Amino acid sequence: MLLNELWFLLIAILFIGFFFLEGYDFGVGMATRFVARDETERRVLINTIGPFWDANEVWMITAGGAMFAAFPNWYATLFSGFYVPLVFLLLLLIARGTAFEYRAKVDHPKWAGTWDWAIFIASLLCPFLWGVVFSTLVYGLPIDKNMNMHATFTSIVNPYSALGGVLITLLCLYHGLVYICLRTTDVIQARTRALAKKIFWVLAAAAIAFVVVTFFVTDLFTKRGLVLYPIYALDVILLILSAFFLSKKRDGWAFGMNAGVIVLTISSLFIGLFPRLMISNVKKAYDLTVYNSASGSYSLTVMTIVAVTLLPFVLGYSIWSYYVFRKRVSKEEHMEY
Amino acid sequence: MDVLSLARFQYAATTIFHFFFVPLSIGLVLIVSIMETMYVVKNNEIYKKMTQFWGKFFLINFAIGVVTGILQEFQFGMNWSEYSRFMGDVFGAPLAIEALLAFFMESTFIGLWLFGWDRLSKKVHLTCIWLVTAGTTLSALWILTANSFMQHPVGFHINNGRAEMNDFLALLTNPQLWVEFPHTIFGSFATGAFVVAGISAIALLKRNRVDFYLKSFKIAIVIGLVSGVLLSLVGHSQAQYLVKTQPMKMAASEGTWKDTADPAPWTVIANIDTKNHKNTGEIKIPYLLSFLSYGKFSGSVEGIETLQKRYVEKYGPGNYIPSVKTTFWTFRIMTVMGGLLCLLGIVGVFLVWRKKLLNNKWFLRTMVAAIAIPFIGSTTGWLMTEIGRQPWTVFGYMQTAASVSPNVSAGELLFSIIAFIGMYSIMAVVMIYLFVRTFKEGPSLDNKVTNQSNDPFDGEGYHIVTE
Numbered sequence: 069m070l071l072n073e074l075w076f077l078l079i080a081i082l083f084i085g086f087f088f089l090e091g092y093d094f095g096v097g098m099a100t101r102f103v104a105r106d107e108t109e110r111r112v113l114i115n116t117i118g119p120f121w122d123a124n125e126v127w128m129i130t131a132g133g134a135m136f137a138a139f140p141n142w143y144a145t146l147f148s149g150f151y152v153p154l155v156f157l158l159l160l161l162i163a164r165g166t167a168f169e170y171r172a173k174v175d176h177p178k179w180a181g182t183w184d185w186a187i188f189i190a191s192l193l194c195p196f197l198w199g200v201v202f203s204t205l206v207y208g209l210p211i212d213k214n215m216n217m218h219a220t221f222t223s224i225v226n227p228y229s230a231l232g233g234v235l236i237t238l239l240c241l242y243h244g245l246v247y248i249c250l251r252t253t254d255v256i257q258a259r260t261r262a263l264a265k266k267i268f269w270v271l272a273a274a275a276i277a278f279v280v281v282t283f284f285v286t287d288l289f290t291k292r293g294l295v296l297y298p299i300y301a302l303d304v305i306l307l308i309l310s311a312f313f314l315s316k317k318r319d320g321w322a323f324g325m326n327a328g329v330i331v332l333t334i335s336s337l338f339i340g341l342f343p344r345l346m347i348s349n350v351k352k353a354y355d356l357t358v359y360n361s362a363s364g365s366y367s368l369t370v371m372t373i374v375a376v377t378l379l380p381f382v383l384g385y386s387i388w389s390y391y392v393f394r395k396r397v398s399k400e401e402h403m404e405y
Numbered sequence: 406m407d408v409l410s411l412a413r414f415q416y417a418a419t420t421i422f423h424f425f426f427v428p429l430s431i432g433l434v435l436i437v438s439i440m441e442t443m444y445v446v447k448n449n450e451i452y453k454k455m456t457q458f459w460g461k462f463f464l465i466n467f468a469i470g471v472v473t474g475i476l477q478e479f480q481f482g483m484n485w486s487e488y489s490r491f492m493g494d495v496f497g498a499p500l501a502i503e504a505l506l507a508f509f510m511e512s513t514f515i516g517l518w519l520f521g522w523d524r525l526s527k528k529v530h531l532t533c534i535w536l537v538t539a540g541t542t543l544s545a546l547w548i549l550t551a552n553s554f555m556q557h558p559v560g561f562h563i564n565n566g567r568a569e570m571n572d573f574l575a576l577l578t579n580p581q582l583w584v585e586f587p588h589t590i591f592g593s594f595a596t597g598a599f600v601v602a603g604i605s606a607i608a609l610l611k612r613n614r615v616d617f618y619l620k621s622f623k624i625a626i627v628i629g630l631v632s633g634v635l636l637s638l639v640g641h642s643q644a645q646y647l648v649k650t651q652p653m654k655m656a657a658s659e660g661t662w663k664d665t666a667d668p669a670p671w672t673v674i675a676n677i678d679t680k681n682h683k684n685t686g687e688i689k690i691p692y693l694l695s696f697l698s699y700g701k702f703s704g705s706v707e708g709i710e711t712l713q714k715r716y717v718e719k720y721g722p723g724n725y726i727p728s729v730k731t732t733f734w735t736f737r738i739m740t741v742m743g744g745l746l747c748l749l750g751i752v753g754v755f756l757v758w759r760k761k762l763l764n765n766k767w768f769l770r771t772m773v774a775a776i777a778i779p780f781i782g783s784t785t786g787w788l789m790t791e792i793g794r795q796p797w798t799v800f801g802y803m804q805t806a807a808s809v810s811p812n813v814s815a816g817e818l819l820f821s822i823i824a825f826i827g828m829y830s831i832m833a834v835v836m837i838y839l840f841v842r843t844f845k846e847g848p849s850l851d852n853k854v855t856n857q858s859n860d861p862f863d864g865e866g867y868h869i870v871t872e
Binding site (some may be wrong): 124 | 478
C-alpha cells in the first residue's frame with residue numbers, strides 16, 4: 069500500500085518537473101510574439117531553449133509512462149476520456165517539435181514565419197489544455213462504474229476548467245519571461261522585464277480567482293484545507309518575491325521563487341486529489357484512487373527500484389547540460405535554431 | 406466502419422508512419438557516431454564535415470521520429486483503454502523505463518551534441534553522440550520488450566481479472582525479445598546504411614565531391630553488408646522460434662492449410678483461396694520448409710486447419726486464422742528485401758575493394774533505388790508480425806476486439822484519423838523536401854567557416870564565443 073502512495077508522489081513529481089521545465093519553454097514560445105520585434109529577436113528567444121525543450125518534454129512522456137505502469141486504470145480512463153483534447157494536444161506538440169527543428173533549415177522569411185506561428189500557437193494552447201485537464205481532475209468527471217469516462221463538451225470545457233487553463237497558461241508565460249530575463253541581455257531583456265511586471269498582475273488576479281473558485285466548486289479545501297491554506301499563503305509570498313527580485317534585476321532569484329510557485333501550485337492540485345486520482349461526479353464509489361487503480365505490488369516494487377536507480381543519473385546529466393549552456397544568448401552568437 | 410476497424414486502421418497507419426523514421430534514426434546516428442569517431446581518432450577535417458553533413462539528415466529525420474513517438478505512447482490509453490487496464494501492470498513497465506532510461510538520454514545528449522560543437526571538448530562531444538546512439542538502441546530494446554510480451558507473454562499471472570507481473574527478469578529474457586530485438590536493430594542499421602549509400606551514389610553518379618561521398622559510401626556499405634547478413638541470420642532463427650511459439654502465424658505466412666508432408670517443401674509463390682482453404686499455382690522447393698522451421702531436412706509442419714481445431718479446443722469457439730494472404734505475401738516481400746540487402750552489400754563491398762565502384766553506373770543507380778528496400782522490408786515485416794498475431798493483442802490471453810476503448814466513438818476516431826493523416830502527410834512532404842534540399846546544398850567543404858548558417862548576424866562572429 070505504501071508503494072501506491074509513493075508512485076502517486078513520483079507521478080506528481082514528474083508532472084511538477086514537466087510544468088517547471090516545459091513551463092518556461094512554453095512561456096518562451098509565447099514570448100516570441102509578445103516580446104520579440106523581429107526575426108533575429110525571435111531566434112534569440114528560441115535559442116535560449118534550444119538544447120532543453122526536447123528533454124523538458126520527456127518529463128511529460130515519462131509521467132504518461134509512469135501512469136501506465138503504476139496506475140493502468142488511471143492511464144486508461146484519463147487518456148480515453150480526454151480523447152479529443154488529447155488529439156489536439158498531440159497535433160500541437162507534433163507541430164511545435166517539428167517547428168523548432170525545421171525553422172532555421174531554410175533561409176526564407178515565410179518558411180521561418182510559418183514555423184514560428186506554429187511555435188507560438190502550440191506554446192499558448194498546450195499549457196491551456198493541460199490546465200483544463202488538471203482542473204477537471206479536481207472538479208470531477210462523469211466516470212461510470214467500469215471506470216470509463218463519458219465526457220460531453222461541457223464536462224471538459226466549463227468556466228472553472230477554462231479559468232484553470234488560463235491560470236496555467238499565464239503561469240507558464242510569466243515563468244518563461246523570467247527565464248528570458250535570466251538568459252538574454254540588453255534590449256530583449258529590458259523589454260521582457262517590463263512585460264513580466266505587467267503579466268505579474270494578471271497572473272496574480274487569475275491565481276486569486278482560481279483559488280477562490282476552487283474553494284467553492286471543489287471539495288479540495290474541506291478535504292485538505294489544513295495543508296492547502298499554508299501552501300497558497302506561501303504561493304502568494306513567493307510570487308510577490310519573484311516580482312520583487314525581478315525589479316531588482318536579481319533574475320536567478322526571481323526564477324527560483326517562481327519555480328517555487330509552480331511547484332506549490334501543481335502540488336496543491338495533487339494534494340487535493342489524494343488519495344483519489346480522478347473524481348467521479350456520478351457516484352463517490354466510482355472514484356479512481358491510488359488503491360483501486362494501481363498495478364500489483366510486484367510491479368510497483370520493480371518500478372521503484374528502476375526509478376530510484378535511474379533518476380539520479382537523469383538529474384545529474386540534466387544539470388550538467390544546464391551548466392554547459394549557462395551563458396546568456398545574444399544576437400551576436402551562433403544560433404542553431 | 407465500426408470503432409474497432411477504425412481504431413485498428415489508425416494504429417496501423419500511425420505506427421507504420423512512425424516506423425519509417427525510427428529505423429532511419431537508429432541507423433543514421435550509428436553512422437554519424439562512427440564518422441565522428443574517425444574524426445577524433447584520425448583528426449582529419451573531412452570526417453568532421455561528414456559528421457555534420459549526415460548529422461543534418463539525422464536531425465531532420467529524428468525530429469519526426471520523436472514527435473510521432475509521443476502519439477504512440479498516448480494511443481494505448483486513448484484507443485486501447487481496455488487493453489491498457491488488462492495489461493498495464495506488465496506492459497506499462499517497459500514503456501516507463503524506456504522513457505526514463507532512453508528518452509531522457511537521447512533528448513539531453515542530442516541537445517548537447519547539436520548546440521555543443523563550440524562548448525565541449527572533442528572527446529566529450531563525441532561521447533554525447535555515442536550516448537544518443539546508446540539511447541536510441543535502448544529505446545528499441547524496451548519497446549520491443551513490450552512488443553515481445555504481446556507476441557509471447559511471459560513473467561505474469563492472471564489475478565483479479567487482469568494480468569499482473571510476477572517475474573520482471575522473464576520479460577527481459579523472453580526468447581522472443583532476443584530474436585526480435587537483434588532482427589529489428591540490424592534492420593535499422595541497414596536502413597541508415599542504405600540511405601547514406603544511396604544518397605552518396607547519386608552524388609557519385611554526378612561525379613560530385615567524389616572524395617567526400619566515396620568515403621561516406623565505403624563506411625555505409627560495410628555497415629550495410631554486416632547488418633544485412635546478421636539481419637538475415639537472426640531472421641532465420643526468429644522463424645524457427647515462431648514455429649514453436651506462434652505456429653498459426655507461421656502456417657499463415659506459409660499458406661499451409663493442411664499439415665505438410667515430411668519433409669516439408671517451401672512454397673515460393675501460390676494463388677491462395679482463403680474461402681476454400683486451397684492454394685493453386687504453387688511453386689515449391691522440396692525440403693526447404695523443414696529446414697527453415699527446424700534447421701534440418703525432415704519434419705512436418707502443422708497446417709492452419711489443424712491449429713484452428715486445437716485453438717478452438719483450447720480457447721473456445723472462434724476464428725483464430727489471421728489474414729493468410731497478407732501474412733503470406735508480406736513475409737515473402739520482407740524475405741526478398743533482406744536477400745537483396747545482402748546481395749547489394751556483397752557486390753558493393755567487392756566493387757569498392759576492387760576500386761571499380763565509380764565506373765559501375767548500373768550498380769550506383771541500383772543503389773539509389775535501393776534506398777526503398779529497407780523501408781519496404783521493415784514495413785512488410787511488421788505487417789506480417791502484427792497481422793499474423795491476430796485475432797490476439799496478447800497471444801492467447803486477450804483479443805483485439807476486447808482491447809478497444811468502449812467510450813471513444815466512431816466519430817471521434819474519424820476526426821482523429823483525418824487530423825493525424827493530414828498532419829503526417831504535410832510532415833512527410835516537408836521532410837522529403839528538406840532531405841533533397843540538404844543534399845543539394847551539399848557538405849560545406851571550404852575550410853574557412855566550419856559551421857554553415859543562414860543568419861545574417863552570424864559570420865566569423867560566433868567564433869569569438871568566450872567562456
